[in-house]
Amino acid sequence: MDELEAIKVTFFQECEELLADLEGGLLAMQEGAGDLETVNAVFRAVHSIKGGAGAFGLEPLVRFAHVFETLLDAVRGGSVPNTVELAAVLLRASDILADHVSAARGLGDVDMAASAAMAAELEQWTDPNAAPAAASAPAPAAPVAEDVPPAVVADDDALEDDDLGFVFVPQTITVEAQAADAELIPSNVWTVSIRPKSDLYRKANETALLLRELNRLGPIKATLDDSALPPLESLDPEAAYVTWSVRVETDEDEAAIREVFEFVDGDCELEISRGEGSVDQAMAALLTVAESAPAVEPAAPAPVEIAPPAPVAEVAVAPPAAEPPKPAAPAAPPAAAPAAQKATPVEVPGPGQSVIRVDPERIDRLIDLVGELVINQAMLAQRVGEYGIAPSSNLAMGLDELEQLTREIQDSVMAIRAQPVKSVFQRMPRLVREVANMTGKQARLVMDGENTEVDKTVIERLSDPITHMLRNAIDHGLESPEERKAAGKNPEGVVRLAALHRSGRIVIEVSDDGKGINRERVFSIAVKKGLITPDLQLSDEEIDNLIFLPGFSTADKISDVSGRGVGMDVVKRSVQALGGRISIASRPGQGSTFTLSLPLTLAVLDGMVVDVAGETLVVPLAAIVESLRPKPEEVRPLGPVGSVLAVRDSFVPLIDVGLTLGYREQSPHPTDGVVLLVEGEDGSRAALVADAIHGQRQVVIKSLEQNYQQVEGVAAATILGDGRVALILDVDATIAMRRREGGAPRPTEPTLIAAE
Amino acid sequence: MTQTILTVDDSRTMRDMLRMALAGAGFNVVEAVDGEHGLEVLSAHRPDVIITDINMPKLDGFGFIEAVRVDDDYRAIPILVLTTESDPAKKQRAREAGATGWIVKPFNPEKLVEAIRRVAA
Numbered sequence: 001m002d003e004l005e006a007i008k009v010t011f012f013q014e015c016e017e018l019l020a021d022l023e024g025g026l027l028a029m030q031e032g033a034g035d036l037e038t039v040n041a042v043f044r045a046v047h048s049i050k051g052g053a054g055a056f057g058l059e060p061l062v063r064f065a066h067v068f069e070t071l072l073d074a075v076r077g078g079s080v081p082n083t084v085e086l087a088a089v090l091l092r093a094s095d096i097l098a099d100h101v102s103a104a105r106g107l108g109d110v111d112m113a114a115s116a117a118m119a120a121e122l123e124q125w126t127d128p129n130a131a132p133a134a135a136s137a138p139a140p141a142a143p144v145a146e147d148v149p150p151a152v153v154a155d156d157d158a159l160e161d162d163d164l165g166f167v168f169v170p171q172t173i174t175v176e177a178q179a180a181d182a183e184l185i186p187s188n189v190w191t192v193s194i195r196p197k198s199d200l201y202r203k204a205n206e207t208a209l210l211l212r213e214l215n216r217l218g219p220i221k222a223t224l225d226d227s228a229l230p231p232l233e234s235l236d237p238e239a240a241y242v243t244w245s246v247r248v249e250t251d252e253d254e255a256a257i258r259e260v261f262e263f264v265d266g267d268c269e270l271e272i273s274r275g276e277g278s279v280d281q282a283m284a285a286l287l288t289v290a291e292s293a294p295a296v297e298p299a300a301p302a303p304v305e306i307a308p309p310a311p312v313a314e315v316a317v318a319p320p321a322a323e324p325p326k327p328a329a330p331a332a333p334p335a336a337a338p339a340a341q342k343a344t345p346v347e348v349p350g351p352g353q354s355v356i357r358v359d360p361e362r363i364d365r366l367i368d369l370v371g372e373l374v375i376n377q378a379m380l381a382q383r384v385g386e387y388g389i390a391p392s393s394n395l396a397m398g399l400d401e402l403e404q405l406t407r408e409i410q411d412s413v414m415a416i417r418a419q420p421v422k423s424v425f426q427r428m429p430r431l432v433r434e435v436a437n438m439t440g441k442q443a444r445l446v447m448d449g450e451n452t453e454v455d456k457t458v459i460e461r462l463s464d465p466i467t468h469m470l471r472n473a474i475d476h477g478l479e480s481p482e483e484r485k486a487a488g489k490n491p492e493g494v495v496r497l498a499a500l501h502r503s504g505r506i507v508i509e510v511s512d513d514g515k516g517i518n519r520e521r522v523f524s525i526a527v528k529k530g531l532i533t534p535d536l537q538l539s540d541e542e543i544d545n546l547i548f549l550p551g552f553s554t555a556d557k558i559s560d561v562s563g564r565g566v567g568m569d570v571v572k573r574s575v576q577a578l579g580g581r582i583s584i585a586s587r588p589g590q591g592s593t594f595t596l597s598l599p600l601t602l603a604v605l606d607g608m609v610v611d612v613a614g615e616t617l618v619v620p621l622a623a624i625v626e627s628l629r630p631k632p633e634e635v636r637p638l639g640p641v642g643s644v645l646a647v648r649d650s651f652v653p654l655i656d657v658g659l660t661l662g663y664r665e666q667s668p669h670p671t672d673g674v675v676l677l678v679e680g681e682d683g684s685r686a687a688l689v690a691d692a693i694h695g696q697r698q699v700v701i702k703s704l705e706q707n708y709q710q711v712e713g714v715a716a717a718t719i720l721g722d723g724r725v726a727l728i729l730d731v732d733a734t735i736a737m738r739r740r741e742g743g744a745p746r747p748t749e750p751t752l753i754a755a756e
Numbered sequence: 757m758t759q760t761i762l763t764v765d766d767s768r769t770m771r772d773m774l775r776m777a778l779a780g781a782g783f784n785v786v787e788a789v790d791g792e793h794g795l796e797v798l799s800a801h802r803p804d805v806i807i808t809d810i811n812m813p814k815l816d817g818f819g820f821i822e823a824v825r826v827d828d829d830y831r832a833i834p835i836l837v838l839t840t841e842s843d844p845a846k847k848q849r850a851r852e853a854g855a856t857g858w859i860v861k862p863f864n865p866e867k868l869v870e871a872i873r874r875v876a877a
Contacts, residue, residue: 003776004776006772007769007772007773007776010768010769010772011769013768014767014768014769040811040813041813043811044766044811044812044813047811048766048767048769048770048811051767051769051770051840051861051862052767052769052770054840054861054862055769055770055773055861055862055863057862202825202831202854203825203835203851203854203855203856204831204832204833204834204835204854204856204875205834205856205857205875206875206877208877209874209875209876209877213874260874262857263856263857263858263874263875266851
């Protein structure tokens with residue numbers, strides 16, 4: 001990739017971060033944060049976007065960013081008060097800025113009308129007295145322009161043709177005066193008098209370098225007047241005492257000569273005149289101007305002449321007064337200008353600063369390979385076991401170490417691909433604003449745990465479910481501002497989006513402080529749509545979860561927002577396809593919480609390998625609380641077919657996995673097998689009956705849907721050490737299947753279990 | 757001898773642009789992400805010229821320049837500030853803080869190298 005293109009990629013990456021910073025800062029301002037640091041950070045974000053955009057010539061983006069930046073600068077400077085209303089406007093402006101960035105990137109278009117309207121609004125805020133249609137302030141002309149002698153601009157034709165020619169009369173005089181001079185002296189000779197002030201040196205400028213620059217315009221002859229130099233004992237090493245007079249022979253114009261002194265403008269007294277000039281005269285003129293200059297007879301100095309080829313080297317010989325405060329080894333000849341085109345290694349200093357860019361495909365390949373390595377290592381361990389090699393033997397111990405290393409490699413490789421969920425979260429504030437605007441609700445988004453890390457493969461697929469849950473929370477969860485006021489709530493509803501790690505999974509919670517689920521209505525709708533029978537007895541929680549049934553929609557009217565043909569059932573299915581699950585908890589009048597849980601990675605899984613009716617299954621370790629062999633007295637029959645297991649103070653439904661998955665018709669007695677006490681995502685427990693346990697293993701997940709099709713009760717498949725395919729059990733689905741068949745009773749005293 | 761340039765800018769894009777232009781012209785480039793970081797890098801690498809942005813977190817360009825100018829070890833190092841044409845007031849403030857010269861953004865590599873040549877010993 002072209003280097004510039006690579007930087008452009010960096011720029012857009014940086015834009016994403018800056019836009020997130022901008023939004024974060026503006027949200028803080030909306031919350032009332034008026035501190036200068038926040039405002040400064042917001043300003044910097046827009047400023048940096050503009051700066052980069054300028055470098056790439058992204059005109060529309062630069063223009064909008066400029067107007068935005070101007071207002072922020074005014075806020076920063078205090079001339080525009082920092083209010084909550086302003087923050088709201090700035091937030092909308094940040095959305096449009098984001099659109100401009102996307103458009104510059106070739107993704108989508110900008111609504112130019114909206115952009116122009118916003119720009120006008122921003123200008124109005126910047127200067128309330130300005131006409132609304134005022135164009136953005138044009139950048140002032142470069143200061144150099146002032147220094148261009150007007151004579152250069154004067155044009156004879158223009159003078160004659162133009163009615164306003166009298167304006168130029170003084171200029172014509174200048175031209176004549178110069179022309180008169182030109183007759184007397186060679187037109188390409190200039191005399192430049194330089195009298196540096198100590199400020200010039202304080203800013204690390206250097207007379208020698210100025211001479212070097214003049215020498216680039218043409219041959220120079222420099223004369224030094226050190227007559228103002230005091231005796232050594234009274235000499236201030238930081239002060240400037242000398243005056244240079246330089247004869248330059250050049251075809252360049254005065255502007256070019258002035259440009260040499262651009263950086264020292266104001267830090268030295270400068271006179272540029274055409275012709276040889278009288279050094280004494282020029283100097284006398286300068287000295288009368290200089291306030292600090294002691295009275296010196298013009299004739300007194302014995303000028304030190306310096307030959308042009310090596311003016312810099314000569315300076316070192318000159319009196320110390322001409323030197324900068326810190327002698328900076330001015331020995332380098334003018335030719336030292338860096339012309340070498342060879343690339344030099346770039347050092348990036350500072351701890352934690354070095355970043356390596358790697359093609360994601362390489363990492364994916366690495367992860368695949370490590371997956372194969374895990375399988376291979378398991379296979380090897382199994383073969384060795386089959387040969388009956390003692391666990392204390394060197395070979396077995398070496399294998400243990402290999403397993404350890406394999407695992408560490410796997411963790412490390414997965415860590416490379418792990419990313420904070422921030423990238424997904426940062427898109428959400430805008431969504432919330434838009435949905436709130438569309439539905440007439442007032443909503444504030446509170447985010448938590450943005451830095452929670454999860455595998456890239458999972459991140460990419462988080463966006464849709466979160467978007468939908470947020471839409472749902474605002475559209476269906478939050479009440480209108482009037483309703484909220486009537487209910488004694490703050491008219492502004494709060495929607496919370498949080499990410500956290502819980503037992504080897506990532507959990508995303510979307511909660512609102514709205515009205516909660518209207519269970520009666522949900523129940524009656526479900527009945528009306530024929531999803532359930534009217535006489536069905538359901539717990540509150542079960543009613544809440546009816547909204548995930550296919551074909552369920554509670555909104556009275558299909559709103560623009562939620563009713564985009566996607567119901568919660570679709571969300572649930574897409575989440576399940578990722579090996580995740582979604583549930584809802586609701587409290588009337590206080591709001592609802594959607595909980596979405598996903599594996600941290602879609603690549604590997606820690607599982608318990610079990611035997612069920614001659615089949616080998618893998619139960620995700622994250623779901624297993626404990627495994628036990630039940631005693632006969634702990635198993636109690638319940639109902640015609642079901643039975644429960646007494647676990648300490650509570651009863652847990654017993655589920656025969658073989659029966660549920662259809663491997664067998666008749667369950668063996670639980671005491672003949674092994675029981676895995678598992679906990680579902682919603683906290684409900686069940687005791688899964690298996691025939692035997694083979695132990696824990698890390699398995700590489702192979703998607704069943706991609707290779708075959710979705711099977712209820714099965715999350716995915718894997719390849720075991722002996723090369724056989726084994727299915728990975730979906731614990732929640734298994735519990736749900738058994739429950740639906742009515743065979744398994746619900747656990748008793750759920751609160752007590754939860755409290756354990 | 758290869759000259760070392762320290763670039764101080766909080767924008768990665770701008771640092772990359774500067775690096776591309778400077779490395780292409782044969783300079784050795786060291787980078788810092790803000791003024792504070794710039795002062796650290798300064799002592800580690802003793803650059804020949806410093807190029808700094810103005811708007812930065814922690815320690816901005818003005819503060820950074822002032823800090824360099826009061827340090828006897830570094831105050832003779834030329835400092836170029838990155839400014840935009842639309843802000844002469846900022847340029848003036850940077851000069852008062854002790855900036856040697858300035859580069860107007862967006863810059864082209866030739867202008868950048870020329871500005872360095874003008875201030876570098």
